[in-house]
Each structure stands twice: as C-alpha cells, then as structure tokens.
Amino acid sequence: MIATPHPPLLKRVPPGVWVAAFWSTLILVRTFQRPDELQRLLRYNGNIEDAPLLVTAVVTTLGTLLLFRAPLAAVAVALAGAVFSLGMPVRETPFVLFLLADAAVGYTAATRSRRVSVLSAALPVGALAAYTVWRLGSGYAFNLSVPTALASTVVIAWLIGNTIRQNRSHADTVRAQATQQAITAERLRIARELHDMVAHNIGIITIQAGIGSRVMDTQPTETRNALEAIEATGRETLAGLRRMLGALRRSDQESAPLDPTPGLAALDQLVDKTAAAGVRVALQWRGDRRDLPSDVDLAAFRIVQEAVTNVVRHSGIGDCTVTVAYEHDELAVDIVDLGCGGTPTASGYGLVGMRERVDLLHGEFSAGPRPEGGFRVAARLPLPRPVPRPVEAGR
Known part of the structure; x- marks a missing residue:
C-alpha cells in the first residue's frame, strides 16, 4: 500500500x-x-x-x-x-x-x-x-433594540452556517451518486467483456466438439486432443464465471464490440499509441510470463490502460513506467509517473473503475501521490490455483 x-x-x-x-x-x-x-x-x-x-x-x-x-x-x-x-x-x-x-x-x-x-x-x-x-x-x-439586533446576528450566523452544511451535504450526495454511476458503468463494461470471453470460449468448445465427432472413429488421438481442449476451455470459462459473477449485468443497451478481448499481450500496442500521444512508457516485465485466466488478463490490461490514460491527461509529464510482475500466486501491476502528482479529476472516474475491477477479483488496489513526487497506481490480482484433472482409469 x-x-x-x-x-x-x-x-x-x-x-x-x-x-x-x-x-x-x-x-x-x-x-x-x-x-x-x-x-x-x-x-x-x-x-x-x-x-x-x-x-x-x-x-x-x-x-x-x-x-x-x-x-x-x-x-x-x-x-x-x-x-x-x-x-x-x-x-x-x-x-x-x-x-x-x-x-x-x-x-x-x-x-x-x-x-x-x-x-x-x-x-x-x-x-x-x-x-x-x-x-x-x-x-x-x-434599549431593547440592542439585544434584539444582537440576537438577529446569531440567527443570521446560524442560517449561513446551516446553508453551508446543506450545500456540502448535497455535494456529497451528488458525488456519491456519480461514484455509484461510475461503478455501475464499469460493471456493465466488465459484464460485456465477460460475455465476449464466454462467447469466444463456447465457440472454441463447439468447434472442438465438431472436430471430435467427425474423427472419432478414424483418428482416436485427434478425438482425445479435442476432448482435452474442450475440458481446459470449459474449466477456464467456469472459473472466470465464478470469479466475476458479481459483475454480471442485468441489461445492456450497447451492442457488443466485434474486436477481440484485449489482454497484456496488447500492451506493446498500447505503448505505441501512448508514444504517439506524447508520453513515453517504459514497459518492464518481471517473472516468468505465462498464460493467465481471461478475466485476470483483461483486468490487468484495463488497469494499465486507464492509468496510462490518466498520465496523458493529468500528469503533465512525458514519461511513465509500467511494471508487470508474474509471481507465484498473484499478478502485480505498477504504474508510476513523475508528474504533478495530483489525483485525476476527470468525469470518467477512472480510479473508481480500476478499484472496482480489482475488488471483483478479490485483489488489492492503491492509488495516490508519492511522497517523493509523482503518482502511483498499484494492483495485485490473485491467480487461481490450477484445477487438477481427473485421472482416467487405465492411464
């Protein structure tokens, strides 16, 4: 923290x-x-x-x-x-x-x-x-007018203070509603992305099932490979659904995007786009890079994307550092810039969305100015333990 x-x-x-x-x-x-x-x-x-x-x-x-x-x-x-x-x-x-x-x-x-x-x-x-x-x-x-005038000053002072308190309370209510709307919008976005991930995996399962049914009698090895792919894809999809159940949307007025769901593999493209916007991103990888669950991979990419966008909009600096660390049981993402260190105040409530994503994955999130200057966004996303495959009889 x-x-x-x-x-x-x-x-x-x-x-x-x-x-x-x-x-x-x-x-x-x-x-x-x-x-x-x-x-x-x-x-x-x-x-x-x-x-x-x-x-x-x-x-x-x-x-x-x-x-x-x-x-x-x-x-x-x-x-x-x-x-x-x-x-x-x-x-x-x-x-x-x-x-x-x-x-x-x-x-x-x-x-x-x-x-x-x-x-x-x-x-x-x-x-x-x-x-x-x-x-x-x-x-x-x-002269009774003197205490009457002084009493009126008390009433006026109380009315002014009470008005300030009411205005502050109203502003807090509006801010809380805006924050809740930002959380709801982020959950809808997560649900849409989760829908695309599930649809993609179900498509893979369907294709593999079709291949297995066609070669079942002539190519047993290919059939076994198809069944193993179906099993792995199904387990990954179910694990993602269990972790992201709290973010499922009830309705969505927007059409689902046709682009593939992004992940950490798209960070190089993000770095190039950010450089075109005038901010150089130093991307650092630590640990052994490996395949991640789709929901964790997507959440990590969105956090980096939003944090780098905040650097472009708010930091007033031309450089930032993005560190992605693969650890044994979690993925750590760290974005640091040396700009003015102010908290982003854009209407998108990006920090709220990032925190919501991390909370849904039961991770840890922190964001704020650094004592030595600049701003830092850090997230730690737990990685699920691999599900052991059942041992088939006779193998």
Whole structure:
C-alpha cells in the first residue's frame, strides 16, 4: 500500500497557535514601545487602558483552540469574555467578542449536527435574554433594540452556517451518486467483456466438439486432443464465471464490440499509441510470463490502460513506467509517473473503475501521490490455483 504523505509543517500547526503568536507579537511590540506596559498588564486591576486588548487576546486564543474540538465551549468562552468586558473603557469590546461568538455559532452550524448547532445558537440568545431580564428587573433604562439586533446576528450566523452544511451535504450526495454511476458503468463494461470471453470460449468448445465427432472413429488421438481442449476451455470459462459473477449485468443497451478481448499481450500496442500521444512508457516485465485466466488478463490490461490514460491527461509529464510482475500466486501491476502528482479529476472516474475491477477479483488496489513526487497506481490480482484433472482409469 502507498504510505500517506504527511501534510506540510505549517498546516500541522493548530490555528490557535497562530492566534496566540499574533497576540504575543502584538503585546511584544507594544512592550518595546512602552516598557511599562507589560508590568501594567500583569498587574491588571480592571481600569488599565489595554484591558480590552488583553481580554480580546485571551478570548480569541482560547476560543480558536477550542473551536475545532469543542465548538460549544468556544461559544461559551466568547460569551464569557463579552460579559466580562462590560463596563471597560472601550465599549465596543463586548460587541466584538459577541460577534466572535456568532462566528463560532456559524462554524458549528456548518460542521456539526443540527442538535449541536441549535444548542450553540441557544447559548448567546439565552445569554441576551438573561441580561435583558436582569437589566429590566434592576430598573435600569434599557434599549431593547440592542439585544434584539444582537440576537438577529446569531440567527443570521446560524442560517449561513446551516446553508453551508446543506450545500456540502448535497455535494456529497451528488458525488456519491456519480461514484455509484461510475461503478455501475464499469460493471456493465466488465459484464460485456465477460460475455465476449464466454462467447469466444463456447465457440472454441463447439468447434472442438465438431472436430471430435467427425474423427472419432478414424483418428482416436485427434478425438482425445479435442476432448482435452474442450475440458481446459470449459474449466477456464467456469472459473472466470465464478470469479466475476458479481459483475454480471442485468441489461445492456450497447451492442457488443466485434474486436477481440484485449489482454497484456496488447500492451506493446498500447505503448505505441501512448508514444504517439506524447508520453513515453517504459514497459518492464518481471517473472516468468505465462498464460493467465481471461478475466485476470483483461483486468490487468484495463488497469494499465486507464492509468496510462490518466498520465496523458493529468500528469503533465512525458514519461511513465509500467511494471508487470508474474509471481507465484498473484499478478502485480505498477504504474508510476513523475508528474504533478495530483489525483485525476476527470468525469470518467477512472480510479473508481480500476478499484472496482480489482475488488471483483478479490485483489488489492492503491492509488495516490508519492511522497517523493509523482503518482502511483498499484494492483495485485490473485491467480487461481490450477484445477487438477481427473485421472482416467487405465492411464
């Protein structure tokens, strides 16, 4: 299997660390400008000039650290900061921190379940309701339009986040349907090719049976050869049918192709066609080349064909390497290019089709960018054990 490359170092740093670094740099710059500022911050008594800045720094840093793992806690931290900053010299601070709580609500609505997102929106709305009741119960002059406006920002943030979540869910559904359609189309193609293989083998059996019946009395040796050919072809056909039963199609609107079913023997022609398209393919054979079951031979060829086609379309490179290794109990196919390494995004869903073919043969498939650059497609197809022939009496 291909090892998953690690993301770049900068992407592995949590966002909260970047926020903490920003505020630390800002405080450090202000300390250099005003040497007594750091001491004043550490001896905070609620009245210093930079108290809103300190509260905002703590709330944003802690809220960002909690947002991706515990969004409800991030909303609660922003609300606590907004309440704590009431009465500070900068009157805009509570509103800024409340808007941070709105941002956390929107993120929660976009990434979490409906129950969690509704609960996150209920926190700031409940805090506003409690604050309004407290102000009115204390007899203070209070403008109800302020909490009403802030509550509307919560609703708007939740609606935006919920819309994003719905759009993402719809996109995932469409992508899943497209993938399923690609799998179905590939299975229909496999079924059509399997139909051609069976029809070809049945034709061979019919011809051999006809030959055997004509020379049965005059040429017993030729009759025996014909029967052995019928037996071998029949066993191969039945083995292929058993392995590919899951891919049988229920209907097919397209006519069956008249060309013979391709296999690894056609790789040389594929290499020539690819060279004409501007990509040089280095074809390497390993192990003892031998006859393969028709379904395995066809699947290996289709995997190489699709992978090389992806190199031509997506890699932006002029060379690739194809390795076909014949092992004792499996066939290994490996296609490597040194291009940009991006995952093919064509509408044909070629990787889905390749994986489907390998899964139907109970093999292993992997595809992805390599850590050292480029893209690699690898498949391992198990080979069935030869079926022993029955020993005839007297032989």
